[in-house]
Amino acid sequence: MKRLLVFFILATALAGHTAIAGNLGPEIPKATGKPHPEGNLWMRINHPKMLLHDRNLTMRQGDRDIEFSLKGCVSCHAVKGADGQPVGYDDPKYFCRVCHDYAAVKVDCFMCHNSKPEEKTQAFLSPRKAPDSNELAAYLNKTGKETGQ
Amino acid sequence: MERTIYREIQANRAILQTAALLGVFLLGAAGAVLYMEEYGHIVTGMTNQIVWGLPHVFAIFLIVAASGALNVASIASVFGKTPYKPLSRLSALLAMALLAGGLAVLVLDLGRPDRLIIAMTTYNFKSIFAWNIYLYNGFFLIVGIYLYTQMARSMPAKVVKTAGFVAFIWRLALTTGTGSIFGWLVARAAYESAIMAPLFIVMSFAFGLAVFILVVTFTTRVTGRPFGPKLLNRLGRLLGIFVGLVLYFTAIQHLTSGYWARNGGIERFILFNGGIYTTLFWVGQVLIGGLIPLALVFHPTGGRKPASTIVASILVILGGFAQVYVIVIGGQAYPLNIFPGFTASSSFFDGVVNTYNPSWPEFLLGMGGVALALTITGLGMKVLRILPTNLSDANVGQM
C-alpha cells in the first residue's frame, strides 16, 4: 500500500509536471519498442506489482513465457551511453534510476539481475488493444492476491 | 532493616569514561558493518566452508547469556529467595540488553541485512530459525512486562510472581530454541545430538550469571553504592554450581556422541587432534572456563574473597567464548563425511579440515554487540530506577 502511494504521488507529480511544462521532474528517457497500451501512467503506478507477480510465476512455477519480465523492461528501456553501448545501473542515466533516484525509492533488482540488455535486443511487447478499466482491476486484484499484497 | 530503594545512577567521571569506551566500540562496529556491506563477506574470514564465523560466536554467546542473566530475577520471584530480590530489576534489564546485542550482531552479519523486514514478515514455520524470531520477540515483550510489574507502584506480589514465572518458562524455551539451531543439523556430526538443547540451557545459566556479577560489581563500585561481600559470595557459589553443570553436560555430550562409531572422527578431532579447537576445548573451556573458576569460588578460605568471584566470572566468560567457538567453528572445520569409506579431494575442500582466519571487521562487529548490550544496560540504569542504592549484606536480608 505504501509503495502504491509512493508511486501514485510520483505519477501525479510527473503528470503535473508535463501539464505545467516546468522542469522540476526527472527527464524520462525514450524507449524503443511499442508503447504500453495501458498507458505510461498506469505502468508507472503498477510496474512493481507486475514484476513481483511475474517473477514468482517464473521462479516458482517455471512459466518462461511471460510478458512482463525484467528482461523485457531492460531490453526496451535501455539507455545508450556516450560510447553507444547501453549503460548499466551504476550510471545515473539508467532508465530505472531516473525516476527512482528522484523519488528516493530503492531498486533492489540489479543486485542480482544483469541491468544490461541481452545481445539481441528485441521488442518484447506485441501490439495489442488497450485494456479497459475492468481488466486492469481484475489483473491487479489477481496480482495482489497472488503476491499477498 | 532499611527498605530497598531504587535510584537512577548519576553520571560521574568513571561512568562517562566507560560510556566513551563503549562509544568507541559501537563506532568501530558501525564502520565494520558498512565495510562488510559495501564489499560483501569477502572482507571477513568466513568462506563457503566456514559459513558461520566470529559474529555467530558473539551472537550466540550473547543470546545464551541473555536468558541466563534472567536467573537472578527468576530465583527471587519464582523460587522466592528474598536476598536476590533487589537485583531482579537489573537482571531483567540485562537480559533484554544482552539479547538485543546478540541479535544486532546476528542481523548485521546477514548477507542481506537490508532485508530484515523479509525475515520479520515471511516465515517458513518448519524452520527453527523462524520460531526463534518469535521466541526472541516474545522474550522482549515478556521480560519487558515482567520488569514493568516489578517497577510499577502497588503491583500485587502475585502478578509479579506470575510474570516472573512466564518469563522463566519463556527463557527456557528460548535457550532450547537457540541450542536446537545446532541440534537439528543432521548433516553435521558435531551437532547431531539431543544434548545440545540442555547443554545450552546450563551454558546460559553460567554465562548469564557471570556477566551479571560483573555488571553489578562494576556499577556499584563506580557509583559508590554498597554491595555486600556475602551477597557477592553467594552469587559466586551459585556460579560455581552452574559451571559444574556445564562441565557435566559437556562430558555427557562428548561421551554420548563418542559412543557412536560414526562420530568417532569428530570426537577425536575436538578432544585430541583438532589443533586450535582441541586447545580451546581443554585449555579454554575446561580449564579456564571450568576448573579454575570452580576452584576459585569453592576454595575454603579464598572463596570468600570478592576477588575470587570476580575473577571466576571473567574466566567463565572467556571459557564460554572458547566453548561457543569450539561448537560453532570447530564443528564446521571438521570435514563432512559425504563419501564414507573413501578419502575425498576436490577444489571445494572435500575431506579437508577447513581453516578459518577471523578478520578485524568480524571481531569489531562482535565487540559492537557486547558494547551495545552494555550501553543499553547503562542507559537503562541511568533513566530508570533499576539499581538499589544499598546492596549491603545488612540491607538485602539474611543469607
Add this chain to the structure above:
Amino acid sequence: MKLPALKFSKKPSEMDRRDFLRAGAALATITLAPGVTLMAFGGSEAKANADPAKRWGLLIDVNKCVKDCTACVSACSQENGWRLPVNKETDAQWIRKVTLTDNDTGREEYLVTMCQHCEEPPCVDVCPTGASFKRVDGIVLVDKHICIGCRYCMMACPYKARSFVHENIVDEQKTWAPRGKGTVESCTMCVHRVDTGRIPACVEACNATGHGAIIFGDLKDPESEISKALAKYPSTALRDDLGLNPGVRYSNL
C-alpha cells in the same frame, strides 16, 4: 475496483494450483470484453512448466566419469555465469569434480557432485524465510528475492552443495541465472533449460565429450532413460542413511 465474479466448475480445494490459475485465466477471458484476454497481463494464463507429475533427476555413472575431465564443470560455469574458482575458499562452485580414494584398496574413482535435489531437503526445512524451496517437479532452488543470506541452509546441507556469494557481481549474470552478493545459490538443474524442454548444460557437455556419464530425466516416468537405467543397474544416493531421497543418483560407486 470492480472484481469479476468467481465461478468454478469444481471446488477450489479439488484443484491444484495450475488448474486454479488456468480457471482464473479462462474465467477472465469470459468475463472481459470479447477479443481481449487477460493473457496480455503477464502470464495470467499460467504456462507452468513445473509439473507435479514429473520428478527430474540425474544419474551419474562413476565408471564413465573420467579423471581430469571437467567438461561439465566448465559448461555449468559458462551456462550459469559463475567463474571457475579463482579464490577457492570464497568463489561459488555449483558443481565440482571429486576424486575418491578407497580407504581399503587405494583405488581411485571420479565423480561430480552438485545439489542433490533432495526430496526431503534439509535446506528447505531450515530456511527461515522460505527462500529455499522445492518446485513441484523436485528441483530445489533459492528464491534470491527473499533470501536474507543467513547461510543456515549451507549449514544444513549434507553435501556442501551450496555457495554464498561473497562479492559484488555487476552485470555479469545471465538473464536466466540471477546471482548477487549476500545470497546463497546452488545447482538449479538448469531449470531454465528444463522448462523449455532442453537438458542441463552439464549433461549436454558430458555427452559431447563422448563419456556420457550423466543421464538426465524424469524419475517418475518408467519409460524414461534414467528410470530404465535405474531399474536395470544398481545405484545409490550419497548419504543414503539420512533418508533425504536425493534426485541425483550414482551408479558404480
